[in-house]
Amino acid sequence: MTQSRRKPMLTVIEPSLAHTPQLKVDPAAILAVIPALNEARHIEECIRSLMAGSPVLRLVPLTVADGGSSDGTQAIVERLKGEFPNLRLLENPKRLQSAALNLAAETHSSERTRYLVRCDAHSIYPENFILLVAAALQRTGAASVAVPMDAVGETCFEKGNAWVVDTLLGSGGSAHRGGQRSAYVDHGHHAGFDIEWFRKIGGYDETFSHNEDAEYDVRLGKAGGKVWLDAGIRIQYVPRGTVRSLARQYYNYGKGRARNLAKHGSRLKVRQAVPVVALVGSVGGLLAAPFFLPALILPAGYLSLLAGASSAVAVRRKSICGLFAGIAAGTMHLCWAAGYIRQQFARGNPT
Template identity: 45%
Template sequence: MAENLKSVRCLIVIPCLNEEKHIEGVIANLSRALEDLDAEIVVADGGSTDATKDIMARILLDNSRVKLLDNPKRIQSAAVNLAVARFGGDYDYMIRIDAHGTYPEDYCQALVAEALRTGADSVVVGMQTVGFGMFQKATALAQNSKLGNGGSKHRTGAESHWTDHGHHALMRISAFRAVGGYDEAFRHNEDAEFDYRLHLSGFRVWMTADTSMIYYPRSSAGPLFRQYYGYGRGRAQNFLKHRSRPSLRQLIPLSVAPVAVLALLAAIHWLAVVPLLIWMAACLGYGAWMTVRQGESLGLLAAISAMIMHFAWSAGFWREVLGGNRRRTLPLGPGQEVAS
């Protein structure tokens, strides 16, 4: 198997911004991949102001297979596009790594093995959320439950299968370039928008159960709200660009912001607040069920985290649809290069 893995070349891309607490550990954890694969790492830094660049300077002296790339546009989509534009011509696959996540030591090797076995143009993975402080643990509990993820397979885990979307991991560089790379108008949900174009172009996405990654959620309410507000805006951008419809699991939280606005009419008639109360009761009831039936002591707090996520996602979506940036970007045609 090791010889088969070295039959292709891999570019490992790590978008990064102020990751002094994580970047060294993430790169160290990929050391086996550099040995087992004909691979190099590119850290695309969006202008870190902490000690990230000092740490990277030391790593670069010790490891010739690691490169540092400035990403003046700062966002993750631009980071990956830039890395592929600068270095992708020498590689067969690109593997995207989140600096704020944890990966098995054989993560990259498992992805390449799956790509070679299935012939997939993209291999995506499941994602488990883990927290440490009380609020972060509760948010992780929410995000790992149907209350927070709506049953999304790349959140809950599933058997390996062909899919239309998942947490981005590995992509064939020729396919990435053929559809124009990530749309840099998307600060959030650039992966879902990319997968939409990937399928339109006839490429295939494989969800593997052979490996996964661990994600650490926001540790307080404000950042969590802003994150999901951005996710909502990104989903709306995708809708406006492609006229794609939200899935059933997205339609329910989509209604949260409107029913919250409707509740303001309770001063005129009390029935206006009933839909909001039903949603709140459903969330808290699910949290109570997790506490009683699953033995999760933070079940009710997880329900609060889920409510923040629902409301923020819905508010972001409707803000973009009703009054956001209406500029639509079109996917590049086959053979066009990603932005540099």
């Protein structure tokens, strides 16, 4: 995220769902977990949003798994415990989100717990989000529920980034990136788990600092579990607001994907191979150009594609901010590919 005070907002596509009497889930059957690390600016609003809606929510165990915050996050949670008696604080010495979910499932669940709901500390949620996710798990019998992510932006770069990330050029057509149809999918943005399935396959792999969700879904699929993408529960999020932060994010995503594929002996999908081809072709073309000038057609062609995308987005959105779309897409492609290639040469080193 950027250093500004803007926060990703979460909304439900069909607001009526938040008030439907169908949300009849035993609150004691749910464990909601918020992994947190230095989230003092966001944690209170996040907790209050999760507790907004049905009074039943205050009976749902809500655990903040804190990775050793030094900014006052823990003190805020302790204060809010006086208002929300279902709120608990858990120390997460391993600091990672994957470890936070595993630890909470192990130590803060009970014999009645059936559903594990994952929430992000820097987000604000719609009314009854926790109940909506648990109800989707209950209704479908799926091992996991994922939700679509809709990118939005406020600054010009954020808008350009948001307008391209959920397109074929930006995310390659991932089902959970702006998808409009509920369906079973191989992978999606994690929102909830059947806790028995979570335990059965060993939870998250804590050696993954990134891509732990996709790695989990690979193991889940091999074990026979299904992931339900619920298009009626949607996350609006603000993407990275600078080229530097976006580059760092996608570099780490690329590394995580390489580790995931190496662990499971899988191959890149076509849409995932395209950024690698773009990077190798562009760099190779630039290196070969002094000896074979036509090689410049590779990087020139790629730059032309990005420039065309920027122009098209700017025209479609009727905003000059669309010109940042190509810059954002190129940053995502090339940094993801660089991280992937870097990890391929790391020979099993997880760092």
